[in-house]
Amino acid sequence: MLLELILVLAILASLYMSWNIGANDVANSMGTSVGSGALTLKRAILVAVTFEFLGAVLVGKHVTNTIAKGIVSPTLINPHVLMIGMFGALIAAGLWVTIATYLRLPVSTTQSIVGAVMGFAIVINMDLIHWNVVGDIAASWVISPLLGALMAYIFFMILKKFIFSKDDPIKEAKIVMPFFIFLTAALIAMSILFKGLKNIGLDLGLWNSLLISIIVGIIAMIIGYALLRRYKEDLMEKDKYKKLENFFIYLQVMTAASVAFAHGANDVANSVGPLVTIVDIYNGVPIGSHVTIPLWVLVLGGFGIVIGISTWGYKVIETIGKRITEITPTRGFAAELAAAFTVLVFSKLGMPVSTSQVIVGSVMGVGLARGIATVDYRVIKNILLSWVFTLPVAMAFSAGIFLLFRYIFLG
Template sequence: MAKNDYEQRHLETLDRDLGRFSALERATSYASRPMMGLGVSLAFIILAGLIAFYLFGNTGNTVVVVIAAGLGAYMALNIGANDVANNMGPAVGANALTMGGAIAIAAIFESAGALLAGGDVVSTIAKGIVAPESMHTAAVFIWAMLAALFSAALWVNLATWIGAPVSTTHSVVGGVMGAGIAAAGFAAVNWPTMYKIAGSWVISPVLGGAVAALFLWFIKSRIVYQDNKIAAARRWVPFLVGIMGGAFAVYLSLKGLKKIIKIDFSSALMIGLGMGLLIWLVMVPVIRKQSQGLENRNKSLKKLFGIPLVISAALLSFAHGANDVANAVGPLAAIVQASASGAFMDAVSIPLWVMAIGALGISFGLFLFGPKLIRMVGGQITKLNPMRAYCVALSAAITVIVASWLGLPVSSTHIAVGGVFGVGFFREWDAQRRMKSARIPIPEVSAQPKEERRRRKLVRRSHFLTIIAAWIITVPAAAMLSAGIFLAINAFMGGAG
């Protein structure tokens, strides 16, 4: 008996020791993740520099191009960590995609958009933010672009660290503006363009939120609140998927296929109308088959929106890769062109290897650092299900189309996050409206502690305020960083130019 007790105690001790060892392994693995991410990122940045050295080893500006390539790789990593979360966050938050599936889809479609449909040409300095003639010499221009690229990457990195999705394009614009002011004064900046960009801070999220809320209201009133939800879904879900298909056809025609073919706005609308009608007709029997045997409850409806939501996330990633990547690596392309030929007044062509750095950097950044922002956008602002997330994705495409038609500058980041806010605030309003109409007594708000009142809100106010603040200060913060970096470079180089 004593022997059995000894063996039992020995086994219990062994189990405790193994448990401690397993916990130590898990803790070590968790602690090593950031180090692994930093290591892979550093290796990618060095690889980008080596590629630039191989291609420009015989030129007089080899060191400058190598440094610029490293900064371009650093910027691409930050785009993957921050910007891509806006496309994938809603689908992950709605459980339509796993985190691994979202990362795989985003990496494939972002890279495809950048390499297959990425912009051939960007304007001389970030879409006319600064007059090129104000730079005087190629050396001043190169220092300004280096400062803009570095400052934009630093700002997006900081925003990712604090958990705020920001516009990488606005970061680049702010960087170019700050370097331009430091190099040539305030008169060098195209202020009417800057005023339009500042206006997009308000226009983008408000339009995105309003469109998302409108579609959520439509889904709730026509499907969710109907007595026979399944019959209503059979009638309206094909129509909604057709709208989504048509909207994305227009969106990709205008924004994602510029390199392949030039399509005007009216032609894009006709393409979208035809594609929308085709998808609607195809989806009628598909939804009828999918809805067979489903129970008459809200949980059943979520299954009907899952696949359209995944497809919309993939298409958003393709369009994002085709547009925003070119904007982000534009300063790198400008540095390469100015270093190789000395020309900095002409339009800037983006070489394939520069776009490849952008595409690969986005994939690495998303895989290594993206999950934090994906979780925040997808689940920490407000609770999303497939129907709500579908409204967010659809609002992104429609808002860009409306903005293009009206000639308004908008940010895809602000639209997507604004759509999440719009869905959340609509849910708050709708819940209160239904309680009042049903004459359900609402707890006396003033009698509740402040923290309890905040907890009961369907949109987390702390995230809302953090994100809005980050949006407002993105351009001035990137501009001040860039101005400081430019002055430091210029002083170090002995006032070159």
């Protein structure tokens, strides 16, 4: 009876954490699109709902393994105690993300769940924690926003040098944009094809996935080039730069979709990782064996993210899209393309990277490419402080909740 009760409560807690992920992290993929005017809030939510769900169900398996058994040594913990700990970790992480979302702060849900899992493990025995894995994860939290910032800076500087600095930016855009269309389409295809279809029984492998992605990119580039060639410039048109920005709206929507897919793939683990452990214990699967991830668990996580996006996602969107630096379609495109690239690389490596940190880093990279004065450092300071507090607060919440639940359930 105890196992059934904990399982049901854990499913609800996982759904609650998924809701929080959708509410806080939707800004990671849609904030720049809404901030630039490329998408209305309603359309952004529709795009996010679709691609977040697909990413969670198709690719969410990789990072879930790390959350489920990579942070602590499950074989050294009593199964009932482990179930209670993982259940409490979901509640603790969810509470902190709820507070952050209310304050409109884009915190890391990855840091929240990692800190929460560490929190209950510390109460039991600090030696249970795989400090080398935690160290690798922590390193990714530092490297990923820096990589995102660097890639966004490079992408925007390419646009600036080869398009915006030219006497006829429209003419130059027709030459340069097909390259970015190729890159965007190939990235989206690669994110889906490489290890992304295993859950439906299709494993194409690296080279086949890469070949098909390149072909998809080339087809998209040819179509884009043909459409751009059809555009006839109005000789009386005064604001060429405004027209140029409109060109990039379509690319920004594509990159927003790819970031949403990448986020669903990476961050669904933050809500279903602990649940997977609980389900395995309930089903009598030996602790420490290969983690099995039922499809219904990934669907549950994807569904919760969708609900969070639809009900409360607008709060943090404003912070990402409007308060860090001024966003236009070209700037948003550069930031989102960089974020999609960075998050997907780490996802394929099985590292639970923070998409919040990546997109904030990418937006900062675009801002710095325009000049250091264009970045609002007061907003950045508040975001950085929330990142610093996330891990210890989640650990403290988790430790307290674990002690309470252990007393309630086990006496």
